[in-house]
Amino acid sequence: AQSVSQHNHHVILSEAASLELGCNYSYGGTVNLFWYVQYPGQHLQLLLKYFSGDPLVKGIKGFEAEFIKSKFSFNLRKPSVQWSDTAEYFCAGHTGRRALTFGSGTRLQVQP
Amino acid sequence: EAGVAQSPRYKIIEKRQSVAFWCNPISGHATLYWYQQILGQGPKLLIQFQNNGVVDDSQLPKDRFSAERLKGVDSTLKIQPAKLEDSAVYLCASSWGTSGLPEQFFGPGTRLTVL
Numbered sequence: 001a002q003s004v005s006q007h008n009h010h011v012i013l014s015e016a017a018s019l020e021l022g023c024n025y026s027y028g029g030t031v032n033l034f035w036y037v038q039y040p041g042q043h044l045q046l047l048l049k050y051f052s053g054d055p056l057v058k059g060i061k062g063f064e065a066e067f068i069k070s071k072f073s074f075n076l077r078k079p080s081v082q083w084s085d086t087a088e089y090f091c092a093g094h095t096g097r098r099a100l101t102f103g104s105g106t107r108l109q110v111q112p
Numbered sequence: 113e114a115g116v117a118q119s120p121r122y123k124i125i126e127k128r129q130s131v132a133f134w135c136n137p138i139s140g141h142a143t144l145y146w147y148q149q150i151l152g153q154g155p156k157l158l159i160q161f162q163n164n165g166v167v168d169d170s171q172l173p174k175d176r177f178s179a180e181r182l183k184g185v186d187s188t189l190k191i192q193p194a195k196l197e198d199s200a201v202y203l204c205a206s207s208w209g210t211s212g213l214p215e216q217f218f219g220p221g222t223r224l225t226v227l
Contacts, residue, residue, distance in 0.1 A: 004154075036218075043115070044155075044203070044218040090154050099145050099168060100216065102154030 006103035021076040023091030033074040116219035130192035137206030147203040
């Protein structure tokens with residue numbers, strides 16, 4: 001069965017610290033992977049997506065993610081977080097025409 | 113560009129009552145999704161429409177949940193009768209299609225509390 005797992009449920013960082021949020025997927029065949037962010041009181045919005053090609057994907061607001069097929073991982077990174085990055089982050093994936101399968105989310109709290 | 117609209121934003125009902133949610137997708141988007149997000153979990157797909165046809169409703173509890181998209185534009189999701197475990201945020205999303213890798217745009221959600 002298709003699944004996406006996020007092991008960090010709550011992360012607390014100080015401003016300027018580096019961020020890495022884990023995401024692992026379980027899919028057969030070609031997989032498309034996404035990171036979404038939900039800022040407090042706002043809609044889910046897309047940070048970045050991976051289709052194929054270069055495994056290092058760059059998204060908005062300085063975020064990037066690396067697709068490592070051998071590890072079934074698609075971790076999200078940012079070299080230096082800001083207070084405004086406080087939000088909930090969701091990893092998601094799908095194959096073909098199916099809708100997204102989401103992980104359980106990671107709540108990031110950045111302390112000034 | 114107008115985003116995905118949903119109403120109401122909040123709803124409180126008692127168990128065994130019925131409730132309906134409405135979604136208006138982004139203009140021109142053929143695909144519409146309803147997701148259920150229970151507190152502490154990621155969104156879970158309930159139903160996916162392509163125009164006015166159902167693509168996937170395998171996770172929709174059909175004994176109590178129903179959804180329609182009669183004219184291939186806006187959509188309603190109904191719960192009848194509601195149970196306590198239906199308390200969640202109901203998210204609507206839309207995309208221009210399903211071929212390739214179209215981005216899904218999400219609405220603000222409807223937060224349902226069942227007492």
